[in-house]
Amino acid sequence: MKTARIIILGSAALAGVGAFIMILGSGKQPAPVRIAIQAPPPPMDQVLVANRDIPFGNMVDRGDLRWQSWPPNAAPAGAILETRDPKGADEFNGWLASVHISEGEPVYRNHLVQLGKEGVLATLLPAGMRAVAITIDTGGSSTAGNFIQPGDHVDVIHTFRDDDVARAAGGNGMVSETILHNIRILAIGEAIQKPGREPVISGPNATLELTPKEVEQIILAQKTGQLSLSLRSMVDSNASADRDAPDKDVNLTIVRFGIPVPGR
Template sequence: MNTARIVVLTIALGAGGVAAYLARSTDDHAQAPAQPVAQLPTVEVLVAKNEIGLGQSVKPDDLQWQTWPAGTASGNFIKRSDRAEATKEIAGMIARAPFIAGEPIREPKLVKANGSGFMAAILPTGMRAISTEISAETGAGGFILPNDRVDVILTRREKAADKGGPDIVNSEIILPNVRVLAIDQAPKEKEGQNALVGRTVTLELKPEQAETLARARQSGTLSLALRSITDVNMADNSSEEDAAPKKGASINVVRYGVQSSMTTQK
């Protein structure tokens, strides 16, 4: 064997050894065990399997247990470790507020019907449900929906003191920031609609407010003014005197582009 062949064979053997070493090193790194992942403690909480609408009776098929991080599970959540039979206990209760699919079930948003209709079941303690007639003109064109907040406005037409003079029209807010419970017999927005034109509206009122509304229906025309959704957290309806115009207060009226001042009367 001549010298050239020996040199080539030596180089080939050396290259093969290097390649084998590199391949072996790569396999060792690839087979290194993965670092263990820390497992967070979890609990099983009761959630809505399907959407549950306002006034809907909860069925067992509407509920399911779902794994939830223990650190974020509120005290209001129903845990399987505490109440394994909660599905049976919750079934038959009525939703006082809607649930979306996957939302944890909280009992403050539910109420037992005890044979009563859903409207009596969802009314807060001490409140009353009272209805009054509306139209598209007096009901914000149909854009008032259940659970919205409204102001109730009374408009009265009075004869002028001077014979032959124009009638005096007075308007005032008699019930500010009240909640709409239903339009006609619909306790929730109809699916696919963003407007609901009805002939009656049911409002959630305190007993003294219900008396005010009953008197006002005999005194003039009632209209509803839709309020912003953010007004739900404002002061409750007990502050009527602060929200309604005082006797003798002046308001600006614009007619045909001409501004004039009007004094309210009660």
Template sequence: MNPARIAVLAIAIVAGGIAAYLASGSDDKPAPVKQVAQLQTVDVLVAKNEIGLGQSVKPDDLQWQTWPAATASGTFIKKTERPEATKEITGSIARSPFIAGEPIREPKLVKADGSGFMAAILPTGMRAVSTEISPETGAGGFILPNDRVDVILTRREKNPDGKGGPDLAISEIILSNVRVLAIDQAPKEKEGQNAVVGKTVTLELKPEQTETLSRSRQTGTLSLALRSIADVNMVEQLDEDGQRARRGESVNVVRYGVVSPTTMQK
């Protein structure tokens, strides 16, 4: 063999060996894969659709939804604990409305057991009493179920001066911070907004308050004053009849042409 060819072959073999050595000692290794912490989840029963106050829950209104286990409240219904909860909840009546996606909580539901919707949603010891109102006496039609209202009685009395003057209009709050259970709802367009104009309102009252309302309906006109949602838990000072406790109010009484201030206790 030609010596030149032998030399070239030897150089090629040596170069190949060096390349193989360098390749075997390379530090270009793939980066280690970071371990991602597995988020623990649990299946929670939620409202698939909106469920209104007094609505009977149907199977199509419910679904199981994956929920982070760390934020799942103890009041939530979990599939691991109650796999047949959908069947158990079906037929219950909503005491409070649910929005779509809201977890189902049993304190907001009640089993009717053959009773009507109103009897089912009434708390123990309370009564449902209906009374007529007009758009002018019902806060312009913006009172809805679950709102809180004051009931105002307005009555007319004869002028005490005895000279044929105009009658006096006297107004007082007879019931304070009571819950509206229902109102006959008829949507009506009013200045671009849908107002609800009701003619009959059903209030949640204590037994002694029902007597106060019944008496007041015979003596004058009843009006409703809508309260702020922040007043729901406000403690009212009530007397033995369930009326709002009031301090003495000063009015002017005219006797024989002489005006004198008098304090009236309600």
């Protein structure tokens, strides 16, 4: 009798355990929790760019260049990369810009010219242009008080003795006329870049950027009189059409004191 009861109780216990297991197995498992792990950003290239505008012909100074993060493998062809030239931000201090480099623009080696190398001025000349030196007044009377600097634009004034005016009006017959407009100064003396914080530079001559026709005109004018420079404002310097001003025409007739005089 006891054995039978034990068997019955054991069976009931096993049935209870089995039912409990079935109940647990029939429940839905909770959905797994997904944790998003952000992938590390791809390594960026460091490209040498202008930290500020560097005008044509200006000397690169400390702080003018900086490294700029650039998408990997997307740097412009020919750009200077920190991985290849880690000293690039300081390497070009004292070099000249052969083109205008805008702030944030990548820097290229062929846009910079090292001082002391042969042909620096020739490198700065645009295609088709010529560099011609003229004698200037070292006292400053013909160079806007000695404040004309490389990179500025000027008008060239020719002062000479006109025999026709002398006969008509008496006196020495000295006259002046503007023969060239909006001419860029390449150098004053031996300085071929703006001197930065130094307000004044001087020298016995000025080197001008001219077309071949203007070269002939200014050489003849210097042989027959004195040349002076009139400084233009920065706004007027952008008016490139002024270079075609009518009084440059050697066939122009100019009226002085009511007397027609062939233009020079």
